[in-house]
Structures are given as C-alpha cells and as structure tokens.
Amino acid sequence: AQSVTQLDSQVPVFEEAPVELRCNYSSSVSVYLFWYVQYPNQGLQLLLKYLSGSTLVESINGFEAEFNKSQTSFHLRKPSVHISDTAEYFCAVSDHGAGGTSYGKLTFGQGTILTVHP
Amino acid sequence: GAGVSQSPSNKVTEKGKDVELRCDPISGHTALYWYRQSLGQGLEFLIYFQGNSAPDKSGLPSDRFSAERTGGSVSTLTIQRTQQEDSAVYLCASSSTGTWTYEQYFGPGTRLTVT
Structure with a gap:
C-alpha cells in the first residue's frame, strides 16, 4: 500500500515569486510519481511524471519536480509563478505492476491550493 | 480527438434513491478507473477495469457501490440506496497500457448531491 502526504494545504504567493509545493510518499514497493493540476472549474490534468531515468522532470509550462528516493519526496517547484498558475495541485503515486507494466491505480495526496496574487 | 466524457455533469438525488453515472473513455484505451473526490476524503480510488480481466474493486466503500x-x-x-455521505464528484479516467504510457x-466528473 502507498500513501502520499502534501505538507501544505494552501500556498499563497505573489506573481513572479518562486514556489515549492511539497510531497512525500510512503511505499513498500517501487513507485511511479505524478503531479496533477486542477484549474478552477476544470478537470484533472497531468502536469508531469517520473517513471525512471533522470530524477529531475519538467513540464512545458515551467514547473519541475525532483524525485528523491532517500527522502521519499517529489517536490514541485517553479522559479517564477504567474496568475494563471492558480490551481489545486495533487501529488500521486502508482505502483509498478507485474511484468514491467503499470497497474496504474493512483493514490493521491490531499492537494495543495496555490493562489498567485498580483 | 475526444477526451473522456461523463454524464450527467450534475445529479441531485434524494437519500435512498439509486443513481447511475456513466463514463465514456477515450477510444482505444483499455484501462478505466473510477475515483471519488470529496471534501473530507480527497481523491480516492474506487475501481479499475483492464481489458477482459476481473476488475479491482478494492476501493469501493460499500456493497451499495457497483460498476460494470x-x-x-x-x-x-x-450507487444504490444513496446516503448523504455519497455526495462527491465522481471522476472517471482512462489510459492506454502500452509500455511507458502511464x-x-x-x-x-459528475457532481452528485444527495439530499
């Protein structure tokens, strides 16, 4: 079984400031890691994912996350946020399935509401 | 292309009534998941279908819940005999299970309100 802890329920920041949204996970098996974003009145969208390889992964809109196995963390960062980044962000894990395929069931954290102020 | 669609978008029902929520996955996606998003519990896995395999029902909260x-x-x-605690947004997701496509x-979502 896995669990995910997002340490901050709300993060208010000013536009162009840096931000870090923290995520820690617990699992007895190897996992894949994801960040999903939910903009106001919209559905969940995948922001970025770590499957293997480089521990630093990036999204197309400037977010990045680093997988730290020793600290079981997958924190999300952006050096300069925009008003449009205001959304709820969810960290999630899924286990590695048998035979090299992913089972895919996601375990989510409680979410972090990022509010960017002008 | 078309994404995952769900219907209805909103459903208000009286306590004790049965409700059916529908999900149309992306064409060709063999894996389908149901999740529930509620204020008290966050996002929870409910059930998983993969091709013709038996579904994983381990997340269903009670025997009032079923899916096919x-x-x-x-x-x-x-959801049979709905209760107020069933009020939530029910999310469906689909995925392709080819290698490296997770x-x-x-x-x-369908927003269910039980009155």
Missing part, C-alpha cells in the same frame, strides 16, 4: 464495463468501453457506476486522462 460493457464491451470494454463504456462504464457505469451504480498517463491517466480524466473526465470532467
């Missing part, structure tokens, strides 16, 4: 997937495509989540595509 017909023809490997459309899925229906049924992204789940989510539908807009």
Whole structure:
C-alpha cells in the first residue's frame, strides 16, 4: 500500500515569486510519481511524471519536480509563478505492476491550493 | 480527438434513491478507473477495469457501490440506496497500457448531491 502526504494545504504567493509545493510518499514497493493540476472549474490534468531515468522532470509550462528516493519526496517547484498558475495541485503515486507494466491505480495526496496574487 | 466524457455533469438525488453515472473513455484505451473526490476524503480510488480481466474493486466503500464495463468501453457506476455521505464528484479516467504510457486522462466528473 502507498500513501502520499502534501505538507501544505494552501500556498499563497505573489506573481513572479518562486514556489515549492511539497510531497512525500510512503511505499513498500517501487513507485511511479505524478503531479496533477486542477484549474478552477476544470478537470484533472497531468502536469508531469517520473517513471525512471533522470530524477529531475519538467513540464512545458515551467514547473519541475525532483524525485528523491532517500527522502521519499517529489517536490514541485517553479522559479517564477504567474496568475494563471492558480490551481489545486495533487501529488500521486502508482505502483509498478507485474511484468514491467503499470497497474496504474493512483493514490493521491490531499492537494495543495496555490493562489498567485498580483 | 475526444477526451473522456461523463454524464450527467450534475445529479441531485434524494437519500435512498439509486443513481447511475456513466463514463465514456477515450477510444482505444483499455484501462478505466473510477475515483471519488470529496471534501473530507480527497481523491480516492474506487475501481479499475483492464481489458477482459476481473476488475479491482478494492476501493469501493460499500456493497451499495457497483460498476460494470460493457464491451470494454463504456462504464457505469451504480450507487444504490444513496446516503448523504455519497455526495462527491465522481471522476472517471482512462489510459492506454502500452509500455511507458502511464498517463491517466480524466473526465470532467459528475457532481452528485444527495439530499
């Protein structure tokens, strides 16, 4: 079984400031890691994912996350946020399935509401 | 292309009534998931379908909840004898299970309100 802890329920920041949204996970098996974003009145969208390889992964809109196995963390960062980044962000894990395929069931954290102020 | 669609978008029902929620996955996606998003519990896994394999029902909260997937495509989540604690947004997601394709595509959800 896995669990995910997002340490901050709300993060208010000013536009162009840096931000870090923290995520820690617990699992007895190897996992894949994801960040999903939910903009106001919209559905969940995948922001970025770590499957293997480089521990630093990036999204197309400037977010990045680093997988730290020793600290079981997958924190999300952006050096300069925009008003449009205001959304709820969810960290999630899924286990590695048998035979090299992913089972895919996601375990989510409680979410972090990022509010960017002008 | 078309994404995951869900219907209805909103459902208000009286306590004790049965409801059916529908999910149309992305064409060709063999994996289908149901999740529930509620204020008190966050996002929770409910059930998973993969091709013709037996579904993983481990997340269903009670025997009032059931789901089926017909023809490997459309899925229906049924809640019998609804209770107020069933009020939530029910999300459906689908994914392709080819190697290295682990992204789940989510539908807009069905907001269920039990009065």
